Amino acid sequence: MRTLPVSFLLLLSVWSVCVWADSGRIRQKRAWIIDSFSIEEEHPGPFPYPIGKVELDRSYLVNYELHGQGVDIEPKNILSIDKSGVVYVNGTVDYEHGPKVLRLTFEARNQSNNEVDTRLGVEIKILDVNDNAPKFQKSVYEVTVDESHDQGKEVLTVLAFDEDDSSTNNGTFVFTIKSVTPKTDNVEFYIQQRKESGTIHFKGCLDFEKAQKYTILVEAKDKGEKIQLSSTSTLIINISDNNNNLPEFSGKTGPGKVKEREAGVEVLRLQVTDKDVHGTKAWKAKYTIHGDKNEIFKIETDPVTNEGILTVVKQTDYEEQTNHNLSISVQNEIPYFSCKIKKKVQNAMWELDKIPPNSDTRSANLYNRIPVTIYVEDVNDPPVFIPPVKHVVVMENIDVGTSLTTFTAKDMDGSHVNTFTFVKGEDINKWITIGAKTGEVSTIKILDRESPFVINGTYTATLYAVDEGVPPLTGTGTLVIHLNDQNDNVPILERNAVSICIDKEPTMANITAVDLDFPPFGSPFYYEILEDVKDKWRVEPAHGTTVSLVKGKGVYSGHHLLQMKISDQQGFYSIQNLTVTVCDCSVTPNCHIRMVSQTRMGPGAALIVVLAILILSAMCLMSLLLSCKEKKKMILIDDGLGHIIKSNTENSGTDCMVSSSLVIHKTDSSKVNGTSVTKNVNSNQKVTTQTVMHKGQKAVSQTPWLVYNDQMFKHSAYRNSTRRTYRENFQKSCVISSSRSNYSYNINASYLSENLAFLIHQVILHLHLHLVI
Numbered sequence: 039m040r041t042l043p044v045s046f047l048l049l050l051s052v053w054s055v056c057v058w059a060d061s062g063r064i065r066q067k068r069a070w071i072i073d074s075f076s077i078e079e080e081h082p083g084p085f086p087y088p089i090g091k092v093e094l095d096r097s098y099l100v101n102y103e104l105h106g107q108g109v110d111i112e113p114k115n116i117l118s119i120d121k122s123g124v125v126y127v128n129g130t131v132d133y134e135h136g137p138k139v140l141r142l143t144f145e146a147r148n149q150s151n152n153e154v155d156t157r158l159g160v161e162i163k164i165l166d167v168n169d170n171a172p173k174f175q176k177s178v179y180e181v182t183v184d185e186s187h188d189q190g191k192e193v194l195t196v197l198a199f200d201e202d203d204s205s206t207n208n209g210t211f212v213f214t215i216k217s218v219t220p221k222t223d224n225v226e227f228y229i230q231q232r233k234e235s236g237t238i239h240f241k242g243c244l245d246f247e248k249a250q251k252y253t254i255l256v257e258a259k260d261k262g263e264k265i266q267l268s269s270t271s272t273l274i275i276n277i278s279d280n281n282n283n284l285p286e287f288s289g290k291t292g293p294g295k296v297k298e299r300e301a302g303v304e305v306l307r308l309q310v311t312d313k314d315v316h317g318t319k320a321w322k323a324k325y326t327i328h329g330d331k332n333e334i335f336k337i338e339t340d341p342v343t344n345e346g347i348l349t350v351v352k353q354t355d356y357e358e359q360t361n362h363n364l365s366i367s368v369q370n371e372i373p374y375f376s377c378k379i380k381k382k383v384q385n386a387m388w389e390l391d392k393i394p395p396n397s398d399t400r401s402a403n404l405y406n407r408i409p410v411t412i413y414v415e416d417v418n419d420p421p422v423f424i425p426p427v428k429h430v431v432v433m434e435n436i437d438v439g440t441s442l443t444t445f446t447a448k449d450m451d452g453s454h455v456n457t458f459t460f461v462k463g464e465d466i467n468k469w470i471t472i473g474a475k476t477g478e479v480s481t482i483k484i485l486d487r488e489s490p491f492v493i494n495g496t497y498t499a500t501l502y503a504v505d506e507g508v509p510p511l512t513g514t515g516t517l518v519i520h521l522n523d524q525n526d527n528v529p530i531l532e533r534n535a536v537s538i539c540i541d542k543e544p545t546m547a548n549i550t551a552v553d554l555d556f557p558p559f560g561s562p563f564y565y566e567i568l569e570d571v572k573d574k575w576r577v578e579p580a581h582g583t584t585v586s587l588v589k590g591k592g593v594y595s596g597h598h599l600l601q602m603k604i605s606d607q608q609g610f611y612s613i614q615n616l617t618v619t620v621c622d623c624s625v626t627p628n629c630h631i632r633m634v635s636q637t638r639m640g641p642g643a644a645l646i647v648v649l650a651i652l653i654l655s656a657m658c659l660m661s662l663l664l665s666c667k668e669k670k671k672m673i674l675i676d677d678g679l680g681h682i683i684k685s686n687t688e689n690s691g692t693d694c695m696v697s698s699s700l701v702i703h704k705t706d707s708s709k710v711n712g713t714s715v716t717k718n719v720n721s722n723q724k725v726t727t728q729t730v731m732h733k734g735q736k737a738v739s740q741t742p743w744l745v746y747n748d749q750m751f752k753h754s755a756y757r758n759s760t761r762r763t764y765r766e767n768f769q770k771s772c773v774i775s776s777s778r779s780n781y782s783y784n785i786n787a788s789y790l791s792e793n794l795a796f797l798i799h800q801v802i803l804h805l806h807l808h809l810v811i
Contacts, residue, residue, distance in 0.1 A: 075125065077116075077140075078165040079133040092123035092144060094156065099149040106142035108162070117142065117162070133166040134201040140164065168208035168262030170201040174271035182276040185244040186375045186395055190387050193227075194238040194273055198258040207261035216255040216270065222248050224379060226388075229256065238273060241388045243377035246279040247313065280395070281320035281370045282377065283313040285344075287408045292348070295413040298356040305335075305412055308346035310368055319371040328365040328407070335412070337366065348410070356416040357450060367407040374404065419451035421458045421503035423515030431520040434487040442470065445477040445515050447503035463500035463514070467491045470499055470517070477503075479517060487521040488554040496520050525559035528612035529604040536616070538589045539623035546578075546586040549616065551604045558607050566603040568613065575600060575618075587618070595620050 075090050094100060102123050108116035113136055118126050140162040146155045175197040183193055202209035213229050213236035225242040236256065252275040259268035292306040314320035325337040325346040334352045339345070346366065354362075373395040381389040423445060430442045447458060460477045462470065469483045479501070491497060496518055503513040529551040536547040553560040561583040567575055574590045575598075587600075598618045605611035 075160065075162045076165055077127055077131055077162060079131050079167055080169055081127070081130055083130075086118065086126035086128045088124050088126050089162075090125050092119070092125065094123070094146055096146075096155070100146040100155055101149055101152075103145040103147065104142055105145070107137060107140040109142060113137075116140070119144075131164050133164050133203065134170060136164070138164050166203040166206060166208055168202055168260065168265055168267060170208075171267030171269050172198045172200040172211040172258035172260055173269055174198045174256075174258060176271060178272045178274065180274040180276070182278055183244065184278050184280050185246045185282060186280045186377070187244055189241050189243070189390065190239055192237050193240060193275060196229075196236045196238070196256055196271055196273065197234060198236070198269075198271075199234055200260055202260065202262075207263055209260065211258045211260040211268075214257045214259065216257050218255075219253045220249055224248055225252075226382075227252070227254055238275075242379055242382075243390060243392075244277055245282070245377075246277050246315070247283075249277060251276050279315040279318055279320055281314060281372050281374050283320070284374055284404060284406065285310040285312040285323050285368045285370060286406050287368065290408075290410070294411065295415055296350045296354060297415045297417050299353040299417065299419070301350055301353050304347055304349050306348040306410060307340075308337075308348070308366060308368075308408065308410075310344060310346070310406075312344070312370070314370070322371045323368050324371055326367045326369075328367065330362070330364055334362065335364065348412075350412075354414045355419075356414045357419070360414050362412045362414070364410045364412065365407050366410055367405045369405045416451075418505070418507035418511055419449065420511035421447040421449050421505055421513035423447050423501075423503060423513055426514070427516045427518065429518045429520060431522065432485065434485050434521045434524050435526055436481065436485060438481055438483060440481050442479045442481065442519065443517070445472070445479065445501055445503075445517075447477065447513055447515070449505060458503045458505040458513075461502045461504055463502045465499045467497070469497065469519075472501055485519070485521055486526075487523050487556075488527060492521060495523075523556045523559060525555055525606065525608050525610050527554040527559075528610055529553040529561070529563045529606050530612060531602065531604070531614050531616065534614065534616060535619070536587065537619045537621065538587070540589075540593070540595050540620050541623075544588050544590060546588045547618070548584050549577075549587050549602075550584040553606055555606070559610070560606055562607070564605040564611075566605075568601040568603055571600065587616075589618075589620065593620055595622060 077089065081087075092102060102119050102121065104117060104119040104125070107113070108131075109118070113129075113131065116127065116129050116131060117140070118128055120126070142160050142162065144156075144158045144160055146157075147153060148155050179194055179196055181194045187193070196213070198211065198213070200209045200211055204210065213231045215227060215229055218227050222245075224245050225240050227238060227240045229236045229238055231237075236258075238254065238256075254273040254275065255270055256273055257268055257270045259266055287308060288311045289309045290306055291309070292304065294306050296303060296305050308325070310323050312321045312323065321344070322341075323339050323344050323346065325339060327335055327337055327348075332352065334350060334354060335348055336351050337346050337348045340347055346368065348366070374393070375395040376391075376393040378391045379388055380391050383389065424447065428443055428445065432440070432442065445460065447460070449458065459474045460472045461474070462472050467483070467489060469481060469485055470479050471482050472479050485497070486492070487495060489497070499517045499519070501515045501517060503515070504510050505512075530553075532550040532552055536549060538547045539545050549565070551561075551563050551565075553563070562581050563583065565577040565580055565582075565585050567577060574593050576588050576590070578586050578588050596619075598620065600616045600618060601613055602616050603611055603613050
């Protein structure tokens with residue numbers, strides 16, 4: 039039973055070996071025999087040279103073909119294969135600028151039918167050689183570093199690269215500092231590398247006074263096995279000056295003294311030296327005054343010489359202090375720093391004694407300080423009023439000569455004792471005087487609180503005390519007079535004319551009064567109309583600053599004159615005339631506008647004005663011609679008649695002036711309405727509210743045509759029948775030559791002038807009549 043399984047396993051093993059052997063012989067017939075191919079870049083040749091052979095065990099003949107990079111794909115024509123399967127290199131390759139691996143396809147074709155028997159992909163590796171030196175990003179690096187730069191802190195970073203294979207020694211490099219110029223004992227430079235960058239650092243202290251610039255040569259060298267390649271770069275490190283040298287006082291010039299009360303003068307100059315660069319902030323000095331509690335002095339820096347200029351800015355007083363003891367320190371515009379080497383340590387940072395720039399506490403104790411004494415010279419001092427300002431309170435309208443106050447002055451100068459005189463200074467309204475020796479101030483005018491020179495109830499005057507020194511000096515005092523008010527002003531109307539519209543209903547206008555006095559002597563006021571104006575005018579309310587004048591129904595259109603009594607709170611009053619214009623506001627909204635529009639000149643009025651000018655010119659010419667003739671006496675026979683009749687109107691009369699040459703006479707035989715009158719109107723006499731009527735004329739009320747629109751003034755003079763033709767022609771065109779044949783007389787120049795004035799007056803009246811119509 040056991041023999042059967044063993045025999046089966048043995049048979050199975052034999053069969054497996056036979057099968058494996060048979061299959062092995064088949065693979066062997068189709069197997070490629072290819073060596074490991076690689077090409078070294080930049081091979082010197084000669085070309086072509088073989089790099090290997092492809093072998094194939096076949097019972098029939100095959101042809102070999104090669105396709106891909108290096109054959110028919112860039113870089114082309116680098117590789118080739120012959121009929122025996124040998125692979126040749128036909129040119130150089132570049133590792134840095136070409137493919138690192140060439141990927142190709144090998145094919146074997148049956149020569150009998152040209153069919154592909156076998157196809158296989160193959161890679162040929164390009165081997166790098168050390169043909170590139172490391173290169174710096176810049177050939178020259180430059181940087182500026184402050185001399186207060188801390189040791190160990192980065193100064194500059196350089197960058198380099200190598201085109202060779204970075205995974206081999208050909209593409210790996212190191213940085214080295216080859217040289218430092220100049221060599222100083224205060225600093226040591228070193229470089230720290232991180233891959234392809236190198237950072238420059240230093241140990242010690244930079245010092246601008248020892249070296250203003252360092253030039254460092256840095257090398258980058260690769261680790262090639264056959265050959266090492268390298269390159270260099272230049273590093274320029276500029277050192278900027280900082281304040282590592284304190285200014286020191288070297289001298290002082292100037293008087294070192296000042297006269298009392300003198301300000302704005304230079305008293306001293308301080309000189310300093312500084313080893314830092316001239317003109318920099320590390321060199322410019324900044325001075326500080328100590329011990330000047332009252333800030334009498336100031337010190338500034340001369341921008342050119344760097345000197346400290348000490349100046350007096352406030353007045354000094356010899357009697358208070360004869361000298362001023364000060365101290366002045368100096369520093370620079372930027373903070374001071376210090377760096378000194380204590381010990382040089384190998385492979386580590388050096389030990390330093392350093393004061394950083396921002397350490398104000400430590401550096402303040404190092405600033406140089408110098409004592410300074412400024413002496414005060416005594417001079418004559420002006421008198422001083424005690425007190426300098428006096429206030430007095432008085433009632434206005436006090437008597438002239440009233441004493442207001444007495445001023446006192448004192449000479450503060452101990453060594454120049456002088457007497458002095460009081461003098462009045464500014465007194466705008468010339469109200470006061472002052473005793474030259476006593477200082478007593480009294481009034482020389484009535485003090486009026488309502489004066490424009492009184493501001494808020496006060497009047498200010500200036501007084502002087504002048505000593506007898508050489509030159510004389512003056513002290514100033516001020517007198518402020520506070521005036522209490524009295525009821526010495528009456529209320530007056532702000533406007534003496536108002537306009538009111540005529541209407542069926544009562545209308546009103548505001549009237550306002552003002553009083554220069556202050557309460558309780560001013561407003562509110564009491565208004566009262568003195569005339570009998572019942573049912574015509576009233577004031578509502580009667581008390582106030584601004585009240586309303588109310589027009590009743592019985593008031594006609596025109597101009598009205600009212601007498602207003604206005605009283606203040608103490609009963610002090612004034613009586614004033616108030617002109618009221620009443621007009622129809624349905625035509626124009628304002629009475630004043632209506633008057634202007636009514637008096638606007640039309641074409642007819644313009645024609646009359648032109649005719650008046652022509653007549654005036656003709657009259658002047660005739661007057662000149664007649665004055666040259668023989669003088670003859672003229673007999674005048676006046677037979678004019680005049681009567682006064684009632685006008686039956688409420689309108690006021692006229693204030694027109696009647697010329698002295700216009701005399702109205704009455705003859706014994708003249709009668710008008712059974713009344714005989716003789717009327718003489720003398721020079722400068724006013725004719726008011728009367729009507730003058732002559733023969734053959736209508737009655738016209740004589741009211742001023744410039745004041746009342748609805749009234750007209752018309753004057754006519756008539757002579758007897760023997761003179762009538764002459765008089766009428768004279769009023770129109772002066773003297774008509776035809777009348778000379780009936781009467782023989784001589785007209786002198788003065789008489790003609792009077793008649794010329796009368797004619798002009800008539801023309802103007804006609805012009806006004808035309809405008810009104």
